[in-house]
Amino acid sequence: MTMAMEAEIQELVTPGQVLGKASQLKAGKGAYVSTENGTIYASLTGFRSLIPPPSDSVDQRSTVEVTGHKAHGAVPQPGSIVFARVTKVMARTASADIVCVDSKSVREKFTGIIRQQDVRATEIDKVDMHLSFRPGDIIRALVLSLGDARAYYLSTAKNELGVVSAESAAGGTMVPISWTEMQCPLTGQVEPRKVAKVEA
Amino acid sequence: MAGKSGSTPTTYSPSPATRKKKRIPIADADWVRPDNRGFYQCRPAYLRTGAVSTAAGSAYAEFGNTKVIVSVFGPRESKKAMMYSDTGRLNCNVSYTSFATPNRGQGSDNKELSSMLHKALEGVIILESFPKTCVDVFALVLESGGSDLPVVISCASLALADAGILLYDLVASVSVSCIGKNFVIDPISEEESYQDGSLMITCMPSRNEVTQLIVSGGWSTPKINEAMELCLGACSKLGEVMRSCLKDVVTDLKE
Secondary structure, X not given: OHHHHHHHHOOEEXXXXXXXXXXXXXXXXXXXXXXXXXXXXXXXXXXXXXXXXXXXXXXXXXXXXXXXXXXXOOOXXXXXXXXXXXXXXXXXXXXXXXXXXXXXXXXEEEEEEEEHHHOOOOOHHHOOHHHOOOOOOEEEEEEEEOOOOOOEEEEOOOOOOEEEEOEOOOOOEOEEOOOOEEEOOOOOOEEEOOEOXXXX | OHHHHOOOOOOOOOOHHHHHXXXXXXXXXXXXXXXXXXXXOOOOEEEEEOOOOOOOEEEEEEEOOEEEEEEEEEEEEOOOOOOOOOOOEEEEEEEEOOOOOOOOOOOEEOHHHHHHHHHHHHOOEOHHHXXXXXXXXXXXXXXXXXXXXXHHHHHHHHHHHHHOOXXXXXXXXXXXXXXXXXXXXXXXXXXXHOOOEEEEEEEEOOOXXXXXXXXXXXXXXXXXXXXXXXXXXXXXXXXXXXXXXXXHHHHHHXX
């Protein structure tokens, strides 16, 4: 059994190659099912691998995936956690350039917008954007939606979301001292931020 | 460059079954093509991926004297002026270098070829996989030696696969010229200049679907059928060459 599995993992496929029938397999990453004939085709170049179904699931089909070679660069999806650098802070919104999606860095630039009502979970009408972010801050945020034509909508309305790294006016990396404040280790100056709870 | 291909088959020709059906009219049998090819013989093809290091994916194709380079960028953010869309967008651009043709001129963008490349490729990309973003395909014809569009399309398909863009299948494209009573496959510039009609097919070889068909000149239905069969046969052969090119890159990386 293990021998058969290993042989299968090594099989190299290219887009359009037949991987199996939808009646016997499920299409995973890098594969798709044709609606016309129920055949599963590869959509990427890579190695074909079979993932057995979880033992408790009703569906006893294995999942077939194509992985191991190049996939396109990371693209933000609603629900993914991103890291972004704040570029502009306005009265109602803040713009940020997304630099990381989940654990992957993005190859191309994507812009995100944090609206006033998405900064924190409580007292959302009393948020002052300028007391939450500064240009240059690195924030952790959740992608709410694909947003409008310009940018993705981001949210920091969770304890673990918000500013994770910020530089003070003196140039030091600031240390969080409360949910709303960060302090510069060089000058002792306290600046307001929407601070993220970073797990150690 | 053609010598470096190693184990990859460098030529492709339509399947023997299709070839048997054709009879070259005796009156024209002594007529030879300028490059001494058979009427149903394609030019040797050399394909390589990863030609441009700064692009997300790229490919270089050389079919006889026709040399093209295609780079793919993205998925990246659409231009600001564009409207929101749920699916991804495809942006194509075909340009010629100033030294691509024998008459040295200005390197230029070719709007017509760009839109034809877009048509040929849009059916093969799974655009739903990258909403709101766009993929840019830039093709540069280094040397124009005839059948430029089919070479650009096939090369672009390789570049997309190299970029890791989700595809329904690869696309292979082949054209046929009608000269008098004869068909010549994969015509060179000289043949294209005195052709009576031409037919180009872009198809997904594994799914057996056509994404684009361009016919120009006067054709009768039986002749179109015959030419299409010829093209489809050649497309499936070319598809095999393209697949082995993609596979070679991965095996080379592993070693």
